[in-house]
Amino acid sequence: MTERKKIIVGNWKMYKTPAEAQQFLTSFAHLFNQNKNQINDNMIFGLAVPAINLELLKKNQISPKMLIAAQDINQHLEGAYTGDLSANMVKAVGANAVIIGHSERREFHHETDADINGKIKTALQANLKPIMCIGETLKERKNNTWKAVLSKQIKAGLAKIAKQDLVKIVIAYEPIWAIGTGLSASADQAQEACAYVRKQVATLANNEVAEQILIQYGGSVKPENIEEILTKTDIDGALVGSASLTAESFIKLLI
Numbered sequence: 001m002t003e004r005k006k007i008i009v010g011n012w013k014m015y016k017t018p019a020e021a022q023q024f025l026t027s028f029a030h031l032f033n034q035n036k037n038q039i040n041d042n043m044i045f046g047l048a049v050p051a052i053n054l055e056l057l058k059k060n061q062i063s064p065k066m067l068i069a070a071q072d073i074n075q076h077l078e079g080a081y082t083g084d085l086s087a088n089m090v091k092a093v094g095a096n097a098v099i100i101g102h103s104e105r106r107e108f109h110h111e112t113d114a115d116i117n118g119k120i121k122t123a124l125q126a127n128l129k130p131i132m133c134i135g136e137t138l139k140e141r142k143n144n145t146w147k148a149v150l151s152k153q154i155k156a157g158l159a160k161i162a163k164q165d166l167v168k169i170v171i172a173y174e175p176i177w178a179i180g181t182g183l184s185a186s187a188d189q190a191q192e193a194c195a196y197v198r199k200q201v202a203t204l205a206n207n208e209v210a211e212q213i214l215i216q217y218g219g220s221v222k223p224e225n226i227e228e229i230l231t232k233t234d235i236d237g238a239l240v241g242s243a244s245l246t247a248e249s250f251i252k253l254l255i
């Protein structure tokens, strides 16, 4: 069995104007070059930025392996969807990946598992790497229904996707109670959930796909806790919000 790669992606959410993004990218380029030797060759890294900053990110792409991710796409190729962006549009300005079904989109934009499934299929067709977010609420964690919640999100979100495409998808397990709260899941809790997610992928597809698919943990990941999280067998990386907003903090996640 070949070892899975690590994948660290920053999620800027609705932060940074192009001028602020440029400032970050200039400092990041400097820090990246300074720390190059410590950055594992086997690691994929990237940033999911507001679409208005994608072109800038592409221009400042520091390595061909860097993911340039949008934070959402519409599942349709084009049409009357005011305010939305299509897969081809984000691709045209440099995106090679896209976050799909982040809990903030599920909550504030009422995205359903069926919408998310549609968006993942569209992303795959456009050759954008989908990062599908799943995760339970605090209530679901407390009443111990989190497994059923994750299982439903995986089955519905990944329905009718060919096995050779499933391995291109990254799954980000992000318990909602740990996002932006400073309250990270413990490394053991994160491992338990990511192992469960992998098992669900095996049930949906097969063991081979489950062994290959990359699973991230997300929720208050920071330089202080990333190392322990990444030692866990079923955790292949992290999706990071607040700690990706400064170049100084983001570089620490990579080294």
Ligand code: PGA
Residues within 6 Å of the ligand: 011, 174, 178, 179, 180, 181, 182, 218, 219, 220, 221, 239, 240, 241, 242, 243
């Ligand atoms: P956080 O956000 O790292 O600020 O908790 C994670 C995310 O929402 O992807």
